[in-house]
Amino acid sequence: MSTSTGNAATLSQEREAQALHERLERIWRNPRGWGALAAVNHSTIALRFLVTGGVFFLIAGVLAMLLRAQLALPNHAFMGAEAYNQAFTMHGTMMMFLFAVPILQGLAAYLLPKMLGARDLVFPRLSAFGYWCYLFGGLIFTSSLLFGLAPNAGWFMYTPLSSNVYSPGINADFWLLGITFVEISTMAAAIEIAVSILRTRAPGMALHQMPVFAWAMLVTSMMIVLGFPPLILGSMLLELERAAGWVFFDPTRGGDPLLWAHLFWLFGHPEVYIVFLPAAGVVSTIVPVFARRSLVGYRWVVVSLISIGFISFGLWVHHMFTLGIPALAQAFFSAASMLVGIPTGVQLFAWIATLWTGRPVWRAPMLWIGAFLSVFVAGGLTGVMLALVPFNWQVHDTHFVVAHFHYVLVGGMLFPLLAGIYYWLPHFSGRMPSERLSKIGFWLTFVGFNGTFLVMHWTGLLGMPRRVYTYDTGLGWDLPNLVSSVFSFLMAFGIATVLLDIALHFRFGRKAPTNPWEADTLEWATRLPPASHNFASQPAIATRHPLWDDAALPQSIAQGHHALAEPGHERRETLGTDPVSAHAREVILLPSNSWLPLVAGLLLSALCLMLLTKLYLPALAMGGIAAVVLLRWSWVNGAHPSVVGSGDDARHARPAGLKLHPFTFDGPGLWGMGLTMMADGALYGSLVFGWFFLWTVAPQWQPPAVSPLGVWALPTTVLMLGLGRWLFRRVQLRLRAGLDRQLAPLLWSAALCGLLASALLAGLIATAPLAPTRSAHDAMIAFALCFLLFHAGLATVLAALQATRVQRGHVGAHAPYEPGVVAVFWSFTLGATGVGWVAFAFVPLAFAR
């Protein structure tokens, strides 16, 4: 009798869980058919990132095979010099920009909400928009191969080789425009991931309970926010130099090619850690699971991640040791380059100690972890060798360097990624990988990799330069090159076997049970594959190992025993929590499926193609249309009825006491705007750095005796923007006091201030005696003025939109959120204009030489 009652109760619970699941699915599911293109769900978008990244990896891998086929024999005529130049440029660029970063961000976008106990990332439409930019930008860039017009100046596009004097045609433009377009995606994903980690963790998941993977992605995302803008700026400047003749890198007219090298490597070296840290997070997640114990030294691993995040920005000049930098300055960078090995070593010891003191189980993912440990340590050691300036001079631009960075990047990124893909495969398919085929794929890849690149160290030490399409026999390079080429094809067979294994497992893999690896982290509390809403209810988490401490958590989540289990409306919601303590603060409202991201992505693709084909007037029109679509996107936001719904339910979120975020003063948009302004600041800071760099270093830098900016225009602009920012402050104070009166007039007044500031800047650009095609001095100032005009113009439009939203009732004392977000943008615009006045007008007057 009691057994029968128990079974009935269980059955009833299962039915209730299924009913809850179906109610949530109606709200969260993707559209079918063509409508799937409007999907914004993080799992869907992230899987698209993973698959697209995999395709670009295969294309770049085929290019690598072509390179190795060419180098297999001396004086080989398989490829000509031009084809070889295009192949190595595309291989490096695609691997770094179209594979490594996007696929890791895709993995993070898939996993993080599930690991953190959330239902989605905080900006779902931005996720989708980022994906379309990535896909279309990648396709535009890759299509250059089909036309025989691929970039051919190396993945770091050094000037003057990449200038239109030495690289005529549109090959380099494909790189500059295509990659900058793709970087929109990288920046968008970084900002979204950082805000999601800070603001949507499960209640109780304070900083010290956060999974290490989340720490790694938080640090990585902040590095992207600060590290990518110098390259975006450099690409804009170089494209302007190539397309419009403005001078930035031409030393005969006051520019300096070293500025490009600095801007590129200011991005380029942190980039190495940008792809390593997520991989390190994967390793820190997997090792404890298979060692059957918690990670040794969690706190030290976190300290190491943060340390690497900072120190990796102090190494960029070690790529420039042969470019003529003073010895003492080189020594600073040499020391910093050695120093960064220490926090990396701390993590390695933490992983080894975890394995040593645990009871390791060697399953498919652990093979790749073992390969990572051995190969990455070897790559790190040659990295320390390269940090020594005299040794660096000896092997600079040889195959030794190629071997080193493949040990670091393949060992430090590809192997952990494959470990992660094997580990999370049940998530994607609901099935387990094959242990036998996975071992064959692993050993072919591992042996092939070492056969290729271990030998390549020797080739480099024998003096073979990189980026040379052929070589004479008798130099001692014949045998090592042949060995490298043969083993590279072995590695290719290994990767093919891995792909075959993954493909077959979708059909033949054993069904995965709940939590198949007996893991500790929350992503294994979902269904396999997960539902589109991840969790039927959102649990409170007060431990680093939620599934080890409560094995019944998946069931209680599915049965709706935790928060937000009553979707009595059609809104997508997730809990918003405090960034430090993770106390629940509000309910974050998430937008549903939308065509806007795809339309915006298509319009920007068209803009990119028009710039590439030098159709500048149509490009201007297309930019205007894209701006209208993006502003429409911003309109259907916040407390807009189509987002929050209508009636009483719109203003009262569950659980009791928590408001929907548009009805608070805080929300993910505020944090997103803050991080966007950090990125914007990094770009503008790079411009100011470039200005002072050229002023100090460029041999033909010739400032005029009198500043072309005049005396009053810039300070008056600062005054106007300051007044507008003050008016925003008045609006914020009124909203804090719960007052609705005079909000619209104040915001319209702010818009008027922005308009006057924009007019002043436009007038300055039109009337200042600037000749950007003749002098780098004038080109830098003209670019800075355009930057400021863009910001002042946008600040004006945003203020006007806020005023209109107040008049339409979307913003007010009941919904006070948005003016605070726009105020952050105004603050940045004001600060940038003030800095511009000081840097471009005041300092040159004070220190005229």
Added chain:
Amino acid sequence: MRLPYATHPLQLLAGLSVWALWFVVVYGGLSVACSTASADATAQRGVFSGISLLLAGLTLATTAGLAWAAFACARAASRIDHAAEGGVGLFIARCAAALHGVAAISTLFVGFPLLLLWPCI
């Protein structure tokens, strides 16, 4: 003297931000100073040139400040009541102590060549 706000999350960024600022000042300062100073005069004085002494002094002062901050965070951590506070404050204070220590060591190590190499060569 006690460090205020040892458990503030910005402490996780403060130490290495100071290191980054020091790095920019030393590298940028060296470049600017060398662009204006007479190379011959600087070379004659070697590591005892004004540029080197100024930058070395800045390095030592920065290291001392960071070491003090590391010590202060560690001391604050030792006074935190783990049970009452829930653990996150203690975690931040301890991490901050380590990160300030990392920043102090990094400053000293990266600045060490100032004692060995002549500037502007």
